[in-house]
Amino acid sequence: MKIHEFNKQEALNNMTLKLTILNDALKKPENPNLELYPKTVRQFNLWESKQNSIELNKRYGPIKKNANSTLNKYPEVKAELTTLLKLLTLAERNKEKNSKPERISKLKDNIEELKKYILLLESYTATQKVELLRTKEHFEGEINKQNSIIRELKETIRNGH
Structure with a gap:
């Protein structure tokens, strides 16, 4: 495997891991004081391990920043991301309503x-x-x-x- 192909696969694996974390956050929300989840595509691209708790990092391993151009090369990943971000926003709003x-x-x-x-x-x-x-x-x-x-x-x- 060439270095170019390896880097491409690593970038895809990183973005997939980020999507997995967001999916899990929807299923079983973490303590909101400990975890930082992106709310926009830009935040998703800049999101990395050091922004979250040690527990989350142990559970999933390291996540790294990715370039927007890399994300744009994978339209299915970007579509899933957009959907997840909307769902997370709705879940957060519902949580606020439930706490009323x-x-x-x-x-x-x-x-x-x-x-x-x-x-x-x-x-x-x-x-x-x-x-x-x-x-x-x-x-x-x-x-x-x-x-x-x-x-x-x-x-x-x-x-x-």
Whole structure:
């Protein structure tokens, strides 16, 4: 086998391996925080092993970048890639839609916690209002006492001691 033929076969094997990984990602999605899958043809061409987890690399072996011109030489590979990218995009959208009930549930829980907090603040505010009224009554009483003393003193002064 000539070097040219060997390189051609290696490039095809690499692209086929990438398609296998994408197919498997559709069947059993990996942890999205660990794995990076291409969303476009350009990303597919630039995709290589170092962008993914050690586990994925152990499972499939190394993947390498490929040239767009190499991909274009294999229309069946490019067609399968285009289909897989669309399916992955749809799967991701569906996953987001499926997670909406979880988000709604969390938001409802947050609302309940905030309602409890508001009730606590209202109770605290009511307690503070009661304390303020007591303090106001106390000082009004003190002011009345002081005003009474002032009146008596004025009366004493007017009457000449």
